[in-house]
Every structure is written in C-alpha cells, then in structure tokens.
Amino acid sequence: MRRMFLFLAVLAGVAMVSCSKSNDNPSPNPNGGKKASLVVTVEAQGIALESVYLVHSAVPFNDPYAKPDYTQVTGKTLTMDASDFIGKSIYLTLKTNYGVSLSQDAPVNIKEGNNTITLTGVNTNTSAAITVSEDSKPVAGDVVYALTKDQEIQLSNIGYKDKEFIASMLRSNSVFQGGVKTATTNAQGLAYFKSLEATQYSFVVLREKKYYSEAVNLKEKWITEAKVSVNITKVVKIKLVDKFLRAQSPVFAIKKSAFGNITDADLVKKVNENGNDFIQNLYNKINDKTVSTEVNINSEGYAIFDSLRSGERYLFIAQGGTNAKFKGTILIVNGREQSATIEF
Structure with missing residues (x-):
C-alpha cells in the first residue's frame, strides 16, 4: 500500500x-x-x-x-x-x-x-486500558477482571484451588455482590473497560496456581492506562536415581549467587566431594529460606519446582547412597520446562 x-x-x-x-x-x-x-x-x-x-x-x-x-x-x-x-x-x-x-x-x-x-x-467515560504481558510479551485473548477494593479483598480470602474455580467465583453475582466487570485482551494484549467508577480497582488475570493484579486509581472521565505483568516460570523436574531411594526425599534448589564468586564446575565439585567445611556452609544455605527452596520427591522420584525465578542460576542438591552423601547439578531457569537427574 x-x-x-x-x-x-x-x-x-x-x-x-x-x-x-x-x-x-x-x-x-x-x-x-x-x-x-x-x-x-x-x-x-x-x-x-x-x-x-x-x-x-x-x-x-x-x-x-x-x-x-x-x-x-x-x-x-x-x-x-x-x-x-x-x-x-x-x-x-x-x-x-x-x-x-x-x-x-x-x-x-x-x-x-x-x-x-x-x-x-x-473521552467522556471513566475508563481503563489494561495491557497484559506474560514474560514481557503481550497476551491475546486473556480475560481481565476489574475488581473494586472490597472485591479484591474478598478474592484474596478465597482459597486458590485452581484457575477455573476462581473464574467461576468471579462470574457469580451471589459471591461477588454487584458482579465483576470483565474485558478480553486484543492482539496487542490490551483490554478496554468503557464505563467504570472513579475509584480504585484491581485489574486481575488468572493463572493455574495464582492470580496477578495491578491496583489503579481511576480519574473521573479519563482513560487510565495500566499494565498487569505476569511472570511465569515453567516447572523444573529433578529426578533422583538411587537404589536406596527413600520416599519423599528432599531436593534443594539454592541460588548459585549465594555461594559468591565460584564457577559452576568448582561448586558442583565441592558438593560432590562432601568436605566437612563446605558441607557446613551448605547446610547454612539450605536453612536460609531467602536463597533455598525445598521440594520432596513424588512417587515417581521427581522433585517438581514451580516457583523458581526465571533467569536465575540454581544449584540443585540431594543426599543419597549408602552414606547419605550430597550430589548436585546446576541449571539456569529459563522460563520453559526443564529437567535434570541426580544419580547416586
């Protein structure tokens, strides 16, 4: 053209x-x-x-x-x-x-x-233009819910079973008095709410394990723009292979940055050597919940991590074998489903 x-x-x-x-x-x-x-x-x-x-x-x-x-x-x-x-x-x-x-x-x-x-x-309406992004990319066809302050408090008090359960609650006028307004994002990830009140709203999008929201104060007869950012990390599966494997054995994901300036290879080597001084340091990191995440293995021998930060480098460790020694491996969580094996 x-x-x-x-x-x-x-x-x-x-x-x-x-x-x-x-x-x-x-x-x-x-x-x-x-x-x-x-x-x-x-x-x-x-x-x-x-x-x-x-x-x-x-x-x-x-x-x-x-x-x-x-x-x-x-x-x-x-x-x-x-x-x-x-x-x-x-x-x-x-x-x-x-x-x-x-x-x-x-x-x-x-x-x-x-x-x-x-x-x-x-513009003569009190309106909102809400952009939804997931891992910094616009999301098309996503339902956005506009909740008043009281409704958002009510939502936070509902146990989050799964996405469909919460969606059914939000659609119920008997649960949320007055109903909840919705809009669907277009190809650019933008949802437009035409007629709202000049008050505070929380704009909410649902995912399988939690919801994401952004609180916005709307001005009278003004189109207010805001963004809801969703940071999704796909699961990391760590498989334990050990003939002495115990049910619900724990696997730990520790931020590699917690160990200071050390290469991946050297850190894994220290873990596998199980030196007394290093193991004491390792226990300190395990007990520090700001850097360590613990997940028990399931019946198939997998520890499934679903709350790790995308872009972060993690040391995954477990104990096994006849002497319950530590072994480990390192992964960079990349926002996609990943897997690794720790074999004793």
Whole structure:
C-alpha cells in the first residue's frame, strides 16, 4: 500500500511516531509541480495526548476500500505534504489504538498552499486500558477482571484451588455482590473497560496456581492506562536415581549467587566431594529460606519446582547412597520446562 502522506519535519517541539510503513516508491507529483500542505492541530480531553492516534484515509472511512493509516500523536501539531491531494479530500479522525473513537470524521478539501484543521479528541467515560504481558510479551485473548477494593479483598480470602474455580467465583453475582466487570485482551494484549467508577480497582488475570493484579486509581472521565505483568516460570523436574531411594526425599534448589564468586564446575565439585567445611556452609544455605527452596520427591522420584525465578542460576542438591552423601547439578531457569537427574 502506497503511503498517502510524506511526513515533513514536524513543527518545533513536536514529535510523531508512525505506525504504518511504505511499500512502494513515491509516484511523481500529478499536479504539475503544485504544492500543498496540511497542518493538523490535535487537542485531547479526558485522555493523554500520547494515547491519541490520528487516522487518515484517501476515501471515506465507511468505504469498503478504505485503508486508513494510524499515526500516534506525541505532540500537538503535524505538517503533512498533501500535494497529491490538491482538489481532493483527505479524511481524518481521532481514535485510540484500541479502536475507541474520540472525534467525528473530518473531511478536508485540499487546496494549493497551506491547509489547516484542528481536531479535538474527547473521552467522556471513566475508563481503563489494561495491557497484559506474560514474560514481557503481550497476551491475546486473556480475560481481565476489574475488581473494586472490597472485591479484591474478598478474592484474596478465597482459597486458590485452581484457575477455573476462581473464574467461576468471579462470574457469580451471589459471591461477588454487584458482579465483576470483565474485558478480553486484543492482539496487542490490551483490554478496554468503557464505563467504570472513579475509584480504585484491581485489574486481575488468572493463572493455574495464582492470580496477578495491578491496583489503579481511576480519574473521573479519563482513560487510565495500566499494565498487569505476569511472570511465569515453567516447572523444573529433578529426578533422583538411587537404589536406596527413600520416599519423599528432599531436593534443594539454592541460588548459585549465594555461594559468591565460584564457577559452576568448582561448586558442583565441592558438593560432590562432601568436605566437612563446605558441607557446613551448605547446610547454612539450605536453612536460609531467602536463597533455598525445598521440594520432596513424588512417587515417581521427581522433585517438581514451580516457583523458581526465571533467569536465575540454581544449584540443585540431594543426599543419597549408602552414606547419605550430597550430589548436585546446576541449571539456569529459563522460563520453559526443564529437567535434570541426580544419580547416586
């Protein structure tokens, strides 16, 4: 699609970020060298100016062949080269990037020389635009719940059995008096709540073992933007292989950083050597719950860790064999499911 406008230098103190790209080479000026420019001044009420997008099209927006371009507004004034449109109309409007209209459509008949127009984007609702990310990536199709302060306290008092159980509670008007408003994220991970009250809300997303929330104070007749960040760490499975294996034997995950400046190979060597001085230091680390996580093996001999921090390097250790000696291995938790074996 040929870009409709060639953006000129923006007026002093003004910046624009374009959301569209040009795929074709510019065509020759069809107007015999005549020049025209369009200066658009953008004002905003009830929404931050940088949340407003100028939308422009060569045909009316309701035309089935319309291919509107979106340009994020980060300043008040923009100058466009409109020479190709002399004697024609350019169609303008203001929207948010999640599709909420902020102004009427405004056709501008382009004449030779300078053309000017002022557009005002107006939001009249107390609204919220919530972006959901998981491990820093936007999540599409995620249900976001808007809970009042009292409802969030009520949610925190409900035992978190699993995601579906909590979702059924949130859908129940008898459990949450007045009901809980919901919105679903779009392809950019953004959920829009149109009509809320000017009060504090907790915006909640559910996962299998817990929920994530962000408390936000909404302003009257203003679109408030916020983010809910979900940091998911997939499980790490440590398999113990030991002919003397005892039921529910513990496996420990200790942050490698707790041992100071030592290489992975040297640390594992010290663990496997079971020297008295080092083992005493190891017990100190095991008992320090700020750096150590303990999980007992299941009936299949696996210790399953599901609460480790992604990006952290861990020493996994266990005791086994005839003399109950320590052995260990090191993994960097990478946010995906991982496994390792400690064999005695």
